[in-house]
Amino acid sequence: MSVARPVIAEIAIGVHLVNPELVVEVHDLRVEFGGSRLRGHEPVVAVDGVSFSIAAGEIVGLVGESGSGKSTTAMAVARLIPLSSGTVKLGGRDISNLTQKQMRQARSDIQLIFQDPHGALDPRQSVASSLREVRRVHTDRTNWITDAELMASVGLSSDILPRLPHEISGGQAQRVCIAQSLILRPRVLIADEPTSALDVSVQAHVLELLSRLRDEYGIAVLLISHDLSVVRAVCDRVHVMQLGVVVESGETESVLGTPQHSYTKQLVRSLPGARGSDARNSFPSVGFS
């Protein structure tokens, strides 16, 4: 376990690790917003010097309160917002300086799942139509699975295919979002608060699905959450962020069981019934192991 800056390229030996290959390597990431030298405005530093890595088949958590820079880190790692400095490597390849066109091709390897599942689906597109569009754009990556198989793999029936987003539940919508990512066989899945908009029982099902996909496909998962019980339930390692900086990193049980940094201690104390209990067991049970 490390306190303050994490060790770059640390390889976690999580219980679920199926492949020790590093899929994501983030080094000294910095993201700034605004600022103008001409007008003398200082930029707002949203993420400062963040470094971490994720191996294949590993779930790494990024926790912290709202505004701590978790989502900004996720968007920057996915290159959806520009990096001010630092590097992001995907499968050993530096993607920090790729053009948008080059990045579009690399996107199939790094997929995102958003907080609001209904909001992440185009309200005009049926489930089938949205999958068809992904297939049309990435013809070479999507032939490995049929729509019906894809739906089954995320625990949905094919009946859902002709439906529009407003005709399905939040849990179903999140599974559809995961299916849209899974169809590309990504190496990394960044899940930004994937359960915070869902009912507790549905949250558990979605987390179970993420764990299963990691096990079956060896996908590396970066799970962004402010909910420590969620992180504790599925993550092999965790990084705690405060004000854009990683303040503590390590194996989940270690960091959340015996936190070293005052901020982490504060977060752990705020977890209802978490002190002295095993949140892995306290989370609504759908069969986490």
Add this chain to the structure above:
Amino acid sequence: MIRSLLPRLAGAVVTLLLAVTIAFLLARASGDPVRQMLGDMASQGQIEAVRADLGLDRPLVVQYFDYLGNIVRGDLGTSLRYHTSNWDLIASRLAASFQLAAAAIIIGVVAGVTLGTLAAMFEGKRVDRVAVSLALLGQSVPPFWLGIMLIVVVAVGLRWLPAGQAGSWSHLILPAITLSTLPMARIARMTRSSITEVLEEPYVASARARGFGTRRVMARHVARNAAIPVITLVGLQTGVLLSGAVTVEFVFAWPGLGTLTTQAVAFRDFTLIQALVVFGAVTFVLVNLVVDIVNSVVDPRIRGTL
């Protein structure tokens, strides 16, 4: 689709009934139409005779149902000034008004959507500021003033285009540009705000995250979702323009419904005014129905509510 449109059609009939009722009541609430028509010099005998001739001596309720019955039969009455069918008068001006309205709405939509899209795509940048300023200018400049300025500068000063009246396509340019400025400005502002709002939607970030190119994201996800309020606005503007652009037609002596309305008011031809109001209401309701149908094609969520 037709079955789902039935409630809308029923609503349209109610709207039309309200419009024709208001037109009927307003024509009578503004004073005795016969006295207004004949002027102060007419004798009481003459007034009574004309009133009886027009059926205005009957009880108001009888007049109202008679008027409704005529409208249902497609009879909009006879003009007091022109002594000809109001419907024939409207039909004779319809082509000119339609031509002007169509040209203005095409210019308004093309310019408005282009300006609004550029402004949204470059939000906060110079392009945005220029586009927003142009839209504000288009909304602030009174059409009659712009029309007169265009006549003075382009027609009289530069002699590039004719100053007024219908004729060749060149006669259409100045009134169409004048008439298009307000719709253009409104469409530009609506397009900008609608696209800006949609660009913030998570499904746009999601589409980008899936590796979709900017063109695909803009065309398939942003434009179609941002189109609904713009289509509704275009429909409303089309309704306004089709039912007569009074000031612009007057300034350019354009022989359309706007000019006919001005003449009907000037000569206190209350049957023609009533007919024009009914025609305007029908046009509005029909355009709104078309807008509903187009919106349901663009957005499948609306199909269930139609």
